[in-house]
Each structure stands twice: as structure tokens, then as C-alpha cells.
Amino acid sequence: MVVGRLREAVADVAETLRRIFSDVPVRQHPAALPQPRAQGAPRLEAAAVQPAFRFVAQPASPAWRVTGTVREEPTTWVPRHCREDAWDRWSAGAAVLTLEVFQPASRKQLRVPALPRAAGVARLEPGGFRLSLRQFRQPFPRPGVFRETAILPRPRVLRDLDRALGLPVAVGAEDLQRIPKALWMRYTLALVRGTGENIRALEVLGLFRVPSRGVTALHHDPRTGRLLLELTREASGAPRVPLILARRKEDRAILTCFPEDAS
Amino acid sequence: MAEALRLAYFVTLKEGASYLGGLLLTDPSGIPLDFRYTEPITPTKLQALLYGKALEPHLKEEVIQKALLKELKGLPDLFLLPAAELAGGWGGDPACPALAVQKTQETPLARVGDVFRASPREVLIQVAEGAAPLRVIFAPSVELPGQDAAARKLVEAGYHMDLVEPMERVTAALQSLVRTE
Numbered sequence: 001m002v003v004g005r006l007r008e009a010v011a012d013v014a015e016t017l018r019r020i021f022s023d024v025p026v027r028q029h030p031a032a033l034p035q036p037r038a039q040g041a042p043r044l045e046a047a048a049v050q051p052a053f054r055f056v057a058q059p060a061s062p063a064w065r066v067t068g069t070v071r072e073e074p075t076t077w078v079p080r081h082c083r084e085d086a087w088d089r090w091s092a093g094a095a096v097l098t099l100e101v102f103q104p105a106s107r108k109q110l111r112v113p114a115l116p117r118a119a120g121v122a123r124l125e126p127g128g129f130r131l132s133l134r135q136f137r138q139p140f141p142r143p144g145v146f147r148e149t150a151i152l153p154r155p156r157v158l159r160d161l162d163r164a165l166g167l168p169v170a171v172g173a174e175d176l177q178r179i180p181k182a183l184w185m186r187y188t189l190a191l192v193r194g195t196g197e198n199i200r201a202l203e204v205l206g207l208f209r210v211p212s213r214g215v216t217a218l219h220h221d222p223r224t225g226r227l228l229l230e231l232t233r234e235a236s237g238a239p240r241v242p243l244i245l246a247r248r249k250e251d252r253a254i255l256t257c258f259p260e261d262a263s
Numbered sequence: 264m265a266e267a268l269r270l271a272y273f274v275t276l277k278e279g280a281s282y283l284g285g286l287l288l289t290d291p292s293g294i295p296l297d298f299r300y301t302e303p304i305t306p307t308k309l310q311a312l313l314y315g316k317a318l319e320p321h322l323k324e325e326v327i328q329k330a331l332l333k334e335l336k337g338l339p340d341l342f343l344l345p346a347a348e349l350a351g352g353w354g355g356d357p358a359c360p361a362l363a364v365q366k367t368q369e370t371p372l373a374r375v376g377d378v379f380r381a382s383p384r385e386v387l388i389q390v391a392e393g394a395a396p397l398r399v400i401f402a403p404s405v406e407l408p409g410q411d412a413a414a415r416k417l418v419e420a421g422y423h424m425d426l427v428e429p430m431e432r433v434t435a436a437l438q439s440l441v442r443t444e
Binding site for chain 1: 283287290292293294295296297298299300301302303304306307309310313314321322326327330331333334375391392422423424425428432433435436439440
């Protein structure tokens with residue numbers, strides 16, 4: 001009995017081990033790729049769209065407004081009696097052509113010369129060409145060679161500073177905004193002292209730098225605000241000094257002031 | 264103290280078949296320092312035929328300009344000539360920046376002293392508050408650094424003087440010479 005039970009137990013263990021170590025279950029999957037299915041695309045259809053407009057050609061006649069009227073011109077016929085006598089004059093001066101009567105010609109016998117029996121043969125010897133040699137040894141005259149320089153001459157340079165100084169020189173006004181405030185206050189104070197006017201009574205036209213020497217005349221161009229100076233040779237190289245140009249509001253008189261000198 | 268700026272204004276004039284030129288040297292205020300002019304040069308008919316179209320540029324750039332510059336004591340800082348000369352292809356080399364200054368009607372630049380480059384050979388400079396800027400055209404021989412330096416000098420001079428006006432003075436002086444001769 002015990003042996004029987006042991007045999008059953010061994011059989012169970014053997015069955016258990018057989019199941020455990022049995023083959024791995026295999027499942028088969030379809031390896032083939034799915035076959036693509038052909039599917040036709042819908043056919044493209046193109047339809048011409050008719051334009052929504054039509055061309056209608058119509059002959060256009062220009063609206064000429066030409067009104068022509070026939071105007072009657074007064075025509076008068078003045079009858080005049082004329083006499084034609086050209087035919088009469090022609091018949092009176094015409095000459096009648098008289099034809100000559102044919103006359104019998106004088107008879108004369110002509111003798112026909114006999115033909116020669118044989119033609120004469122002449123022989124012509126061709127002569128040789130004769131050359132006559134002439135000598136001409138007169139040489140060509142040697143041409144005269146002339147030379148004229150193509151180089152342009154260096155011009156003489158002249159100096160005339162007076163001519164340049166004789167033309168008015170334009171000097172522009174300085175920008176008052178760029179002048180230091182303290183300096184401008186000093187200049188306006190000098191202007192008041194120099195002119196003896198209240199600053200409110202003056203209109204400053206500008207601050208100009210002019211040569212300290214050699215200025216013979218100055219004109220203010222109100223259109224451009226520039227000062228036109230007439231100078232002499234002394235002005236060339238002379239130091240520049242500030243000049244204030246002002247206008248008195250009361251009588252619009254022009255006043256000038258050299259603020260550096262006044263202060 | 265730095266040397267004062269010297270501007271040379273060069274103008275040539277053709278009167279009949281003769282050419283003459285003038286050079287006005289000014290200080291930064293436009294005051295004349297020197298004025299020299301050449302006697303009129305009248306090319307012969309043969310010279311006119313031989314030089315052809317090169318006659319006028321050669322006379323201006325080689326003969327007249329060099330003769331005038333040679334007489335000056337020292338080189339000027341800037342060599343100014345009419346814009347028409349530069350437009351015609353100026354080939355002279357005065358050994359200092361050659362340029363032309365023109366008035367414009369352009370919108371003023373923001374500040375006095377501003378320089379706006381319009382092209383490789385052309386700048387606009389603002390020399391006066393609120394006024395239209397000046398156009399400066401440089402000769403082909405002036406490189407960019409030279410142009411910048413020249414523009415700064417022009418701004419400095421333009422603060423005290425009208426940069427265009429002396430050119431009119433040289434022309435007037437030459438015309439007066441022609442009339443008197």
C-alpha cells in the first residue's frame with residue numbers, strides 16, 4: 001500500500017515535471033504583409049467656365065456737328081460782242097505749195113568692170129618688238145621736316161591779393177546757442193554799455209567774427225543774415241574779433257559793438 | 264596751437280580759345296590769404312588737333328593746377344573746385360583732398376556737425392543749425408579715412424564761413440581779369 005502511494009506520488013511528480021519542462025507554446029502569426037489594395041483615384045474633370053461678360057461691338061459714330069450750308073454767291077454775266085478775224089488773216093497770208101513736174105532723166109551707159117582671175121597673196125613678216133630704254137635717275141627731293149612742340153607751355157603765374165580782397169567777403173553769424181551763457185551775458189552787458197541803450201530796446205542781429213584790422217566797410221545782408229566785408233591787405237592774417245550787430249527797435253538804426261574792447 | 268585751416272578754391276575759365284585759372288587761398292573765416300592766377304594760355308590749332316578731347320582736362324589738371332599749386336607756399340588743407348569739374352572725371356592729384364561743395368535742399372540733419380554718407384564719394388554735412396546740409400563730393404583719389412578727416416575740417420570751417428561763396432569770388436576775379444585785358 002505504501003509502495004502504491006509512493007508510486008502515485010512519484011507519478012504525480014513526474015507528471016508535474018513533464019508539464020513544467022514541456023515545450024514553449026508556439027503561436028503562429030501571419031508573417032506576410034497585407035497586400036495593398038489598389039484603389040483608383042477619381043478622375044479629374046475640368047470644365048471651362050464661361051466669363052460672365054460678353055463683348056458687344058457697336059460701331060460708334062462720332063457726333064460731328066458740322067452743319068454745312070451752301071451759300072449762293074451773286075454771279076453776273078456781262079455779255080460783250082467780240083469779233084474773230086484770225087481766220088481771215090491766215091487765209092490772206094498763206095502760201096500755196098506748188099509741186100514740181102517730174103522731168104525725164106538723161107540716159108548714160110555704165111560699164112561693169114571684170115572680176116580678177118586670181119586673188120593676190122601678200123606676205124607680212126611680223127617684226128620683233130623694239131624696246132627703247134630711257135633712263136630716269138632724278139631722285140625724289142628730300143622732304144623738309146618741320147617740328148612744332150605739342151607740349152603746352154607752362155603759364156606764368158601772377159599774384160594779385162588786392163583783387164581778391166576787393167571783392168566783398170561774406171561772413172556768417174555765429175550760432176548764439178553755442179556760445180557759453182556766461183560769455184553771452186558778458187557780451188550783452190558790453191553791448192548795453194557800448195551803445196547806452198536798454199537791452200530790451202535792441203534787437204541783436206548776430207555775432208560775427210571779423211578781422212581786427214583792414215575792414216573798410218561792412219554791410220548786413222538781411223536776406224541771408226550774413227555780413228559783407230570790404231577788406232584791405234591788412235585784414236589778411238589779422239586776428240578775428242567778435243562783433244555784435246544790433247538794431248535799435250525805435251528807429252531801426254544799425255548799431256555795432258566790439259564786446260571784447262568794450263569790456 | 265594748431266595751424267589754422269587753409270582752404271584753396273580753384274577755378275578755371277575759358278574765354279574764347281584761351282584758358283586761365285585762379286586759386287584763392289582763404290583762412291577758416293573765408294578771408295583771402297593769397298590769390299594767384301595764370302596768364303591766359305591759347306593752344307595753337309595744331310595742339311588743339313593733336314590733343315583732341317584731352318586738351319581741356321590736360322590744361323586744367325596738369326598745366327594750370329600744377330602751375331598754381333607750385334607757386335603756393337605749402338600745401339592747403341583742402342582743395343575745393345567746382346562740382347562740374349568733379350562730375351567730368353577730375354584726374355588731377357593736388358596732393359591734398361580735392362572735393363566740391365554744393366548747397367542742397369535736403370532735410371537738415373539732426374545736429375550741427377553731423378555727417379551722413381550718401382555714397383562712397385559723397386557725404387552730407389550739417390554746418391548750420393536748421394539750414395539745409397551741404398553736399399560734399401570727393402575726387403576719386405580721396406580714400407575713406409581722408410574723406411572723414413576732410414568732412415570734419417569742413418564742419419569746423421563751415422561754422423565761421425560760407426563754404427560755397429569763395430568759389431563765386433574766384434570766378435568774379437577771373438572774369439574781371441578777362442575784361443581788363
